[in-house]
Amino acid sequence: MSELVLAGGRVIDETGERVGDVRIVDGLIAEVGPRLSASAGALVLDSEGCVVAPGLVDIHVHFREPGREDAETIETGARAAALGGCTAVVCMPNTEPPLDDAAVVQAVLERGRRAACAVHVAACITKGRHGTELAPMGELYDLGVRMFTDDGDCVADARVMRGAFEYLGALAGSVLAQHAEDPALVHGGHMHEGAWSARLGIPGRPAEAESSIVGRDLALAKLTGGRYHVMHVSSGQTVELVRAAKAAGVRVTAECTPQHLVLTDGACAEFDPVFKMNPPLREQHDVDALRAGLTDGTIDAVATDHAPHAPETKASPFEEAPAGMLGVETGLAVVLSTLVEPGVVSIGAALGALSWRPARISGLDAYGHGGPVSIGRPANLCVIDPTLRWVVDAHRLASRATNSPWHEWKLTGKVRHTLLDGLPTVRDGELNQ
Amino acid sequence: MKHLLAVDDLAELDTSGPVATSLRTGIESMLDLTASFVEVTQRDIPKVPALRGKTVVSLFYEDSTRTRLSFEAAAKRLGADTMTFSVATSSVNKGESLLDTVQTIEAMGVHAIVVRHSAAGAPHRVASWTSASVVNAGDGRHEHPTQALLDAFTLRRHRGPSLDGCRVAIVGDIANSRVARSNVVALRALGCDLTLVGPPTLMPSRIDGWPVAVSYDLDDVLADVDVVYLLRIQLERIDANGADVRFPTLREYSARWGLTAPRAARLKPDTLVMHPGPMNRGVEIAAEVADSVRSLVTEQVANGVAVRMAVLWSLVGSGGPVV
């Protein structure tokens, strides 16, 4: 029998906040209460002044395996996730080969079994992500996949999207997730189409490229009764559409990234491709609309879209560099520093967006993630020091890549411990090897 | 001023007196400097040893013989040594990244790198990888600062040292034109009144904040302007895959926005015509207009060398202590 005690913290989960230590026995939560005394031989992890919460669940990461292991592997990505407080992640299927086939999905899940967090996957909607023929979603569902997306690309054909909605009606608990960027409208664009792109001479991607697809998809979701999830919302127009659709009873959820809650297209002014991503960083009024959406529940979850790229690929001119930013290790700290500390969002709401709500959207609650810190549940937890100040060094993150837009940012809040099934993957701020 | 990546950088030009207090004084200082170099280019021996022992490298990822030769002539007339990496002559290895190429050049010891690239911001990247001074010779649709300088220099030679209130119409594919972006900044700083003219599909999508007027009707604008600045329709910048949604045909473009002979006849007698070259005769400008006495096109080209000498001198020669 192994025992571990998290001592000195306060517990925050979906039921609320209470001061209490947490005792974990054989990987399950055994007791929660103030000033618990540890048994002899128990491992005590100092959690003084910290928040003890369900482990974070990042439902949108790219771990690049198979195919682009020069940028990241499941092992290195999971380590970064654990340092970021995650006990589970959902990997996107735009690998090489893509996750549109049972054998590849099985291989990835197998690799993930030994990783520092639980590794789940989203699988493709269409074969090869070409957007024309449906992938064998039933087979992949049987392997445990619940989220289907062609992420990286948009399913632009309305007929294909309708078919996917209808087909998934037979697969309980599944959700259709869209990377909403109309390919015809974003073609040739590399940043948000706005005053900055006009000044810099870089062709842009208008916000309408996202909202027009979301509007259409919401109509199809309503038509078919399907479940729809909007990934990385970037524009206020989209927030409004989602808000109205929820009010009308459409089964829709939405996520956005930390960077879209903080940064704007002005970050591209020096032509540094670290700030290039799809969908692009947009304007201040979009940032404000996303924050309002997070506050009123229109945006359910914060997911980082962790997108590592081999450093030499990002060391090129803006228009030629690949799009995407690192995020899984810094996501929580960025949210705490930019939204919680200034009082825009409460820490409970932030944790909800980072942990239990994405767990429910992705079906990972069934695997013991995101749930309340209560007796009998698996100990998938993170311990956060909300006042620790630290400076991000892009070259010293656990990811293989270094393309973090937060390099040299001074953040407040850091993960002290992360427990996966009761075992520490992160201890005192460091990976537990 | 360490690099010239955009016209705005001239606001930091150290004229050895007080640092330029504004973009306008920085531009004017550079233009005054250019006059000294025009004189040098007119001598029997059109050369001074000002940059002897310095090396200037041309890094041209876009084919442009004229601009490249203009920069190389400028460097040589200052007594500098030159090296050329040009995609046209295949000495730029297409498999080699920009970073690798710059690091190779760095290792050879250079003082200035002149960069032309089809992607905006490429010179900015180069500047972050080298201790040499970087000159932007055209980056994508972003800027072409030395073009704006030679245009302003040429214009001042005809309209006097003050361009306050000079009415300039810039006509054509503004959205895709680095020449337009640089000229808007430079000519506005010098006091010109600017109007951008062209079809709506060729205007930048968001022009709020630009210190310009916009018109889609060339005829409306022509009667009052002092200068018509024509841009080349950039056939190589359109998306080869998509439908051309900029305008239906070149004939239609030319009919509505070209400086045809009848239109030129309606200009004021002293209105000048400018073009960055090379010209699509019969498209944005009628052949007879291009060759008319109003046209400053050949002068623009001639002044290019002196302007680039002034720029190289400012970056490499007259600066502060060598680190």
Place this chain on the structure above:
Amino acid sequence: MHARDDAANTKRPGTDDPGPMGEGHVASGAPVVLRTRVFDADDLRRALTRIAHEIVERNHGAANVVLVGLYTRGVALSRRLAVAIESFEGVAVPVGALDVSFYRDDIGLRPVVPLGPTEVPDVSGKVVVLVDDVLFTGRTARAALDALLELGRPRAVQLAVLVDRGHRELPLRADFVGKNLPTRAVEDVRVRLREVDVGNDGVELWGPPEGAS
């Protein structure tokens, strides 16, 4: 070529030329005060008159002579010399102006800015008299020689200066000198000309305050 009203000649009225080759400047930047007025306006005029006579005498007339002044004060002096020569010899000597900025040996070590347009008449086969206000290290004269010889092939080059203050760093000497003025390196020779500076003509010696070394 004749002297003409030239705005560039008054580009920086009242200021001293910058730089180590700019004669008359203290390298260290230590504070200096006026110690002696070496020439007043009359002394300066007499010295220039004498130099004008010497130039004509040495060259057996003014027929083949071209005066080339070095920016900034040398240009003004060269024009005054031309006026003087015309008054007693009846010959209009061509006058040019030379900017040596691009020939300096300290380019890259300090900011260098061209001082004015170089406009030198045809010098082939002529005797060119370079004119400057102060001869100090000799580096300006060396640069002027290089600049001039790229503009043409004179028969001979001579050098006329208002003040020779010693401290040569190169093997050069002046042919015509208004005043030999031994100075210490910490001192500063300042020539005032009404074309360029505010106030009367003169030559002043500036140095560290009394009591300082």
